[in-house]
Amino acid sequence: MNSELGIGRRRWDGTETFNNMPVKSVSNEFTESHGIDFFAQPDVISEIVNPVADRMHDAWEMGMGMTVSVLETGTGNGILIRCLKNRLDQFDKQASYKFYGTDKLSFRIQENQKLYPGINWQTMDNKKLLFMDLSVSNVFMRNTLHLENSIENQKQVLSEAERVLTVDGYFTNQAFAFQTDDEVELQKEIYNFEYGLMSKNFKSSVPNEIRPNTVDELQKMHKDVFGNAKVLKNDYSARKMANQATYQAAYELNEKQLNKLRGIILAVPEDRRPNFWVSGKDIVILSPNLIIQSKKLDGNSI
Numbered sequence: 291m292n293s294e295l296g297i298g299r300r301r302w303d304g305t306e307t308f309n310n311m312p313v314k315s316v317s318n319e320f321t322e323s324h325g326i327d328f329f330a331q332p333d334v335i336s337e338i339v340n341p342v343a344d345r346m347h348d349a350w351e352m353g354m355g356m357t358v359s360v361l362e363t364g365t366g367n368g369i370l371i372r373c374l375k376n377r378l379d380q381f382d383k384q385a386s387y388k389f390y391g392t393d394k395l396s397f398r399i400q401e402n403q404k405l406y407p408g409i410n411w412q413t414m415d416n417k418k419l420l421f422m423d424l425s426v427s428n429v430f431m432r433n434t435l436h437l438e439n440s441i442e443n444q445k446q447v448l449s450e451a452e453r454v455l456t457v458d459g460y461f462t463n464q465a466f467a468f469q470t471d472d473e474v475e476l477q478k479e480i481y482n483f484e485y486g487l488m489s490k491n492f493k494s495s496v497p498n499e500i501r502p503n504t505v506d507e508l509q510k511m512h513k514d515v516f517g518n519a520k521v522l523k524n525d526y527s528a529r530k531m532a533n534q535a536t537y538q539a540a541y542e543l544n545e546k547q548l549n550k551l552r553g554i555i556l557a558v559p560e561d562r563r564p565n566f567w568v569s570g571k572d573i574v575i576l577s578p579n580l581i582i583q584s585k586k587l588d589g590n591s592i
């Protein structure tokens with residue numbers, strides 16, 4: 291393994307770059323304009339990007355010239371796959387990698403195509419990937435599975451990833467993972483509340499329904515589809531996502547709406563909602579994420 295890569299994962303260092311890319315400037319326009327810049331932060335990104343990039347680098351070194359490919363499904367503005375490409379570009383000038391980014395929103399794909407031609411961008415649904423069986427060495431996704439409105443559809447997404455992977459391929463998924471069923475229901479309710487506050491512009495590109503998962507559900511789903519599921523360490527699994535001030539600023543909430551939000555949370559007993567906190571006037575909502583890795587063919591090495 292390249293010794294430079296062996297240094298380990300790059301962490302948020304207080305600057306606004308990650309793998310030499312400006313990060314804030316490429317964050318999703320909703321979070322950017324609303325002030326919650328959680329998902330675009332470098333340390334959050336590096337949790338999923340760097341292990342995938344490092345594995346691709348190792349595969350390239352061992353593969354004697356075989357092309358190593360990666361597909362990000364539900365890529366959005368492509369920040370993850372672009373960071374991944376950047377990381378590999380820094381170390382592997384000669385290596386032959388193929389990068390694919392897909393999303394069902396064609397405007398996203400068109401925009402990405404214009405801005406970042408070094409990646410193959412294609413419009414498609416995660417539930418019906420237009421790739422051949424056994425054709426991609428790595429598939430990864432983040433913050434996308436909960437946008438399917440049922441467990442069946444979520445499993446279909448995982449099955450498609452499994453189908454297109456090469457026999458030695460890996461799937462890596464970063465997803466919301468709540469501790470309790472009550473939290474899943476609470477998150478859905480809060481989403482509906484937020485959805486009601488969103489401007490028309492944003493409503494056009496967000497789903498009507500979400501289906502976050504519990505930790506157990508996520509693990510089981512991956513096991514059902516791949517036969518194996520390894521939960522990777524995630525230092526950022528309980529990062530603060532929003533407190534009263536950011537919430538109020540993000541959605542321009544008035545006191546009445548804030549009280550409604552408090553009421554939604556307080557209706558669930560405290561011990562059943564470890565990630566949703568109301569105290570006095572404060573509201574804090576955490577965004578627990580899990581990274582799960584599965585291998586196409588089960589083995590002891592995952």
Ligand SMILES: C[S@@+](CC[C@H](N)C(=O)[O-])C[C@H]1O[C@@H](n2cnc3c(N)ncnc32)[C@H](O)[C@@H]1O
Nearest residue numbers: 364365366393394395414415416432433434437
């Ligand atoms: C919250 S964004 C995350 C984007 C990116 N993965 C990231 O972490 O920055 C979710 C993306 O998934 C896309 N998406 C949701 N459901 C999809 C589906 N069934 N097929 C393809 N893309 C989908 C959405 O259009 C959106 O761009």
